[in-house]
Amino acid sequence: xxSLDPAAPTAEDEAxxxxxxxxxxxxxxxxxxxxxxxxxxxxxxxVSYSIAAGQTxxxxxxxxxxxxxxxxxxxxxxxxxxxxxxxQVLFAGADLVRLDRGALRRLRGDxxxxxxxxxxxxxxxxxxxxxQVGETLVIHRQVAPSLARKEAAALLRxxxxxxxxxxxxxxxHQLSGGMRQRAVIAMAVACRPALxxxxxxxxxxxxxxxxxxxxxxxxxxxxxxxxxxFISHNLAVVSRLADEVVVMYAGRIVERAPTNELFxxxxxxxxxxxxxxxxxxxxxxxxxxPTKLASIPGQVADMRTAGPxxxxxxxxxxxxxxxxxxxxxxxxxxxxxxxxxxRAAT
Amino acid sequence: xxxxxxxxxxxxxxxxxxxxxxVYGLIGLMPGDPIDLMIASNxxxxxxxxxxxxxxxxxxxxxxxxxxxxxTAALQGDxxxxxxxxxxxxxxxxxxxxxxxxxxxxxxxxxxIVGLAAGLYAALHPRSLIDDLIGYLSFISISTPTFWLALLxxxxxxxxxxxxxxxxxxxxxxxxxGERLRHLILPVATLSLASAGGYTRYMRAAMIETLxxxxxxxxxxxxxxxMRVVLxxxxxxxxxxxxxxxxxDFGALFSGALITETMFAYPGMGKAIYxxxxxxxxxLALVTLLFAxxxxxxxxxxADLGYAWLDPRISLAAGRAGx
Ligand SMILES: Nc1ncnc2c1ncn2[C@@H]1O[C@H](COP(=O)(O)OP(=O)(O)OP(=O)(O)O)[C@@H](O)[C@H]1O
Ligand code: SF4
Ligand SMILES: [Mg+2]
Numbered sequence: 180x181x182s183l184d185p186a187a188p189t190a191e192d193e194a195x196x197x198x199x200x201x202x203x204x205x206x207x208x209x210x211x212x213x214x215x216x217x218x219x220x221x222x223x224x225x226v227s228y229s230i231a232a233g234q235t236x237x238x239x240x241x242x243x244x245x246x247x248x249x250x251x252x253x254x255x256x257x258x259x260x261x262x263x264x265x266x267q268v269l270f271a272g273a274d275l276v277r278l279d280r281g282a283l284r285r286l287r288g289d290x291x292x293x294x295x296x297x298x299x300x301x302x303x304x305x306x307x308x309x310x311q312v313g314e315t316l317v318i319h320r321q322v323a324p325s326l327a328r329k330e331a332a333a334l335l336r337x338x339x340x341x342x343x344x345x346x347x348x349x350x351x352h353q354l355s356g357g358m359r360q361r362a363v364i365a366m367a368v369a370c371r372p373a374l375x376x377x378x379x380x381x382x383x384x385x386x387x388x389x390x391x392x393x394x395x396x397x398x399x400x401x402x403x404x405x406x407x408x409f410i411s412h413n414l415a416v417v418s419r420l421a422d423e424v425v426v427m428y429a430g431r432i433v434e435r436a437p438t439n440e441l442f443x444x445x446x447x448x449x450x451x452x453x454x455x456x457x458x459x460x461x462x463x464x465x466x467x468x469p470t471k472l473a474s475i476p477g478q479v480a481d482m483r484t485a486g487p488x489x490x491x492x493x494x495x496x497x498x499x500x501x502x503x504x505x506x507x508x509x510x511x512x513x514x515x516x517x518x519x520x521x522r523a524a525t
Numbered sequence: 526x527x528x529x530x531x532x533x534x535x536x537x538x539x540x541x542x543x544x545x546x547x548v549y550g551l552i553g554l555m556p557g558d559p560i561d562l563m564i565a566s567n568x569x570x571x572x573x574x575x576x577x578x579x580x581x582x583x584x585x586x587x588x589x590x591x592x593x594x595x596x597t598a599a600l601q602g603d604x605x606x607x608x609x610x611x612x613x614x615x616x617x618x619x620x621x622x623x624x625x626x627x628x629x630x631x632x633x634x635x636x637x638i639v640g641l642a643a644g645l646y647a648a649l650h651p652r653s654l655i656d657d658l659i660g661y662l663s664f665i666s667i668s669t670p671t672f673w674l675a676l677l678x679x680x681x682x683x684x685x686x687x688x689x690x691x692x693x694x695x696x697x698x699x700x701x702x703g704e705r706l707r708h709l710i711l712p713v714a715t716l717s718l719a720s721a722g723g724y725t726r727y728m729r730a731a732m733i734e735t736l737x738x739x740x741x742x743x744x745x746x747x748x749x750x751x752m753r754v755v756l757x758x759x760x761x762x763x764x765x766x767x768x769x770x771x772x773x774d775f776g777a778l779f780s781g782a783l784i785t786e787t788m789f790a791y792p793g794m795g796k797a798i799y800x801x802x803x804x805x806x807x808x809l810a811l812v813t814l815l816f817a818x819x820x821x822x823x824x825x826x827x828a829d830l831g832y833a834w835l836d837p838r839i840s841l842a843a844g845r846a847g848x
Contacts (some may be wrong), residue, residue, distance in 0.1 A: 256745055258836035288748035295746075305761050305837055315747045350837040366747070 202229040202255075203406050204374055208266035211245070213254045218483050222248040222261065224430040232373065235400060235407040237421030237438065239414050239453065245430040250376045252276075253281045254293055258490045270374070276397045289319040296379040300360035302351035308335075309347025312366045312483040319370050325438040338395060364395065371403050379411045393419055414453050418442065423515075426450050429484035429490040432509060436516040446518040448495045487521070530604060533547035533829065537822045542817045545599075545811070549592045552810055560584060562608075562805055595811075603810035609800060614779025614808050619799060622816070625692070625793035629782050632716035640721040640769070644728025648763075649755065651733060659725060671781050675715045682711060692790035708791070712772065716785045727770050731763040736761070761835060769833040775824025779817060 184277040211223040220507060223245040230236045230508060238246050251257050253268050253275060271290065292315075295301040303311060303327040312334055313327030320332065328347055331518055335343035336451060338361040377396060397420055400407055411417045417424055417438075424441050426434040426449065434447040445451045488503035489495065495502065501521055512518040512525045535784075560578050564570050579585045579632040583594065598605065610769040643663070683691035694708035735741065736759055744758045783795030790796065794813055801809035833839045 188539065194673060254746060256742060283749045284750065286748070287746055293746045295743065297739065301743045303744070303758050303762070304738040305765075306758070314744075314749070318748050318750075351671070352838045363743075367744075 183189075201231065203232045203234075203270065204408075205229040206249075206266070207251060207264065207269070209252060209268065210265035211248050211257065211261055212264040213261045220483055222430055223252065224426070225266070226430075226432055227266075228425055228435065229361065229433065230374065232406055233400075233404045234423070235397075235409055235421045237417030237424040238408060238427060239412060239417050239424060242412055244427045246427055247378050250378055250408060250410060254287055254291060254376065255280070256287075256293075272278060272335075285319070287394075288315040288372075289370045290373045291375045291376070292367040292370070292374075293376040293377065294360075294363055294367050294380045296366065297383045298356065298363045299383075301353060301363055302368050303314035305517075307348055307350060308354065310361055311406060312347070312362055312369060315369045316367070328371070331365070334369055335362060337428070338362070338365045338399075339391075340365075348408075356384055357391065360384060360388075360392055360431070363394065364392070364399070368399055368403065368405070372405055374406045374408065374430075375400075376408045376410070381416060382411070386394040395525055397418065414456070426453065431490065431519065432517075433491065433520070434516075434518045435509075437512070438514065440516055444513065444516070446512045446523040447491075447520045448518065449491050450499050450521070529620045529829075529833075533826055537819075537826065540822060541815065541818060544597065545815055546592055548580065548814045548818075550588060552636060552807060553588050553591075555805065578584065602702055604812050607801070607806050607809040609804035609806040609809065613780065613810050617809065618794070618816075621793050621797050625782055625786065625795065628687050628709070628712055628716065628791065629778060629785070631713045632782070633778060634686060635717035636720040636724055637711060637771070637839065639717065639834065640724025641728050643721070644767075645732055645755075645760075647729045648732030656729075659729075663722035663725040666718055666720075669719070671715060671719045671784045672788055674719055675711075675785055676705065678711050678715055679788075693698070694789070694791050704843040708789075712785050712789045715788070716778070716781050719781050719785075720774075723774070724767070724771060728763065732759060732767050735759050735763040765835045768835060769828050772828030772831055773826050775827070776817075776821040778824075779820045815839075 180243075180517050207227050208219055209223055209226045210221060213220045213222055216248075226245075226249055228236065234406045240246055240251070248257070248261065252261075252263050253270075255275065257263070262480065263276050266276065270286070273282070278286075295462075302308075309328040310324065311330040311331075313324070313329075313331035316322040316327040316330055317324055318387070332343040332347050335346055340346055340358055346354070346358075346362075351362075353378070354362065363411075364380070380396065381392050393416065396407070396409075399405070400420075407420070409417060409420050411510060414424075421438050423437050425432055426447065427440075428449050434441070434445070434450045436444075436446075441450065442454060445454050484505060486507060487508050489498070490499040490516075499522070507519045507521045509517050509519045510525055559785050560575050560582070563578065564575055569777070576585075580737070583591060586594075597603070606612070607614050607617050610617050641665075643659050647659045649655050680690045682689040690708055691711065736755075741754060741758055744754045748757070782793065783798060785791065786793040786795030787799050794816060796814040797809065798817070800806070801813055
């Protein structure tokens with residue numbers, strides 16, 4: 180079961196070590212800053228959560244709220260000049276933020292893996308599929324490239340690609356979009372990672388293929404016992420896989436709850452708005468782009484110029500005077516249910 | 526692949542044919558035909574003699590007829606006599622062609638090694654001191670005229686230091702290899718320095734662009750070492766545009782070779798073209814200029830081949846992918 184450490188880590192916490200023992204991943208007070216010409220931009224601002232082995236955490240939020248940046252920061256893949264400016268990320272007893280580059284590299288692709296949004300651009304156009312899918316075995320298991328290619332064929336079969344022996348010799352442009360995403364998934368799970376980050380893995384695909392890919396991911400998770408951090412701006416998609424959901428807004432977590440609880444009792448006005456945009460079963464196919472999401476009025480505030488209050492205040496239907504005075508802290512709103520809103524019932 | 530090569534070869538022949546006619550016509554437009562030159566060098570010739578000679582050499586016929594006569598002979602391997610050198614054109618061009626090819630291949634090799642290595646290094650250390658330095662040097666290389674660079678090198682190594690010959694590469698097979706190499710150093714240095722700056726820039730830009738691609742992030746996410754990321758995933762992708770530009774630049778390399786040869790009195794095609802035009806040597810000029818066309822065609826062909834070889838997305842068969 181996943182749980183949450185809502186408070187930003189205090190010096191005491193860090194001294195004592197990880198709270199909530201048994202967690203596979205513990206993110207504490209993660210802060211990611213991009214220096215810009217108009218001052219530092221905190222793309223992720225004090226985010227804390229944890230994932231237990233074998234569990235799936237969904238991360239939702241509008242475009243630009245920091246979902247990808249948070250995941251990239253954990254893996255040490257931030258595009259420069261972005262950098263982690265505070266917090267820690269505990270994985271298997273080590274703090275990934277302070278781990279030296281070589282050690283982090285040995286974890287990447289082996290224990291920690293990531294799937295990116297666009298399978299075509301994520302694949303190298305001039306390297307055969309088989310070589311790419313088997314590459315982590317060459318890197319981390321010292322498997323000979325010819326053997327890795329054979330292994331890649333088995334992996335491709337596992338993710339539902341027919342005629343894998345031919346496919347391993349082909350190049351990305353020769354595969355369909357769905358097949359490419361399957362290949363990318365095969366590539367990510369080749370070393371049986373303990374934790375898989377899936378960043379909008381179905382957004383670039385058409386609706387029927389989306390559903391198949393989600394099923395495949397869930398199947399692989401059940402098979403291998405890996406944990407997953409599933410990132411999407413689409414709450415409906417997230418709800419299909421996630422045991423627990425984190426809702427992000429402007430670089431912060433505004434609500435976190437087990438999936439069912441979140442749908443039944445959304446406590447944050449932003450979450451409520453998001454849920455209103457979720458298609459009702461039968462009316463629109465699950466996973467199709469939420470047409471109403473864009474109609475939450477207003478835009479995400481620029482975090483560099485925002486005032487001291489709640490970041491959602493400018494768009495919040497329930498905003499009151501005190502909302503602009505101070506930032507609402509993350510408070511417990513129920514069992515394993517946390518929310519950052521002054522108005523939310525607790 | 527074969528079909529592509531054959532198609533391109535036929536296309537190339539057609540271009541050569543058209544070019545031969547154009548060049549033939551243009552040379553025909555130059556003031557003074559060979560008889561005028563004879564008159565100039567032999568004042569005793571009367572205009573009646575000139576008339577007779579024109580008829581003898583067929584110079585009084587319409588240009589199309591003359592061209593077709595030339596073409597018929599050329600297709601049988603007879604490119605006529607060089608008037609200025611009093612030898613068959615082919616026999617004259619043979620060793621010069623070899624000299625030019627040696628100069629071009631050697632310079633291209635040096636320029637590629639220097640340019641690609643410098644560009645790669647600069648791309649991997651953007652905005653570093655060495656990157657800046659490489660940037661300045663390539664800017665100098667690009668903006669320095671070839672003839673001036675040749676003069677500078679000559680002054681330094683031949684006049685001031687006196688270690689290398691400034692000119693006088695001997696023609697003929699009887700010269701020793703060491704002597705030939707010594708004569709080759711300055712021309713090769715000139716021509717390769719003139720091209721290396723451009724290659725450096727292409728390489729740097731292409732590699733930086735490639736390193737920003739998503740699949741590079743994927744490679745890093747797999748735990749690939751920097752070395753593996755750059756060499757296995759970056760380099761081949763970056764080389765696709767670079768090789769193309771360089772091959773298309775073949776014409777520039779050739780004209781650079783012509784200037785270099787002239788500067789160093791290096792007995793190659795460049796000198797031959799220059800001499801032929803200066804001496805109004807009709808047959809020689811025709812063949813040497815056609816050779817220039819051929820160089821450009823070969824460059825384009827090489828660009829296509831290199832492109833197809835590096836990029837599996839390109840299918841030269843212009844049909845189904847991967848065949
Ligand atoms: N390379 C960068 N340079 C500067 N700022 C960046 C960079 N990458 C991301 N950011 C900032 O970080 C914020 C969060 O970006 P992120 O990619 O994490 O959003 P996201 O939640 O994944 O959105 P999406 O749904 O569009 O993928 C953005 O608003 C952007 O301002
Ligand atoms: S704190 Fe105020 S502004 Fe922020 S979400 Fe709650 S009600 Fe809205
Ligand atoms: Mg994203």
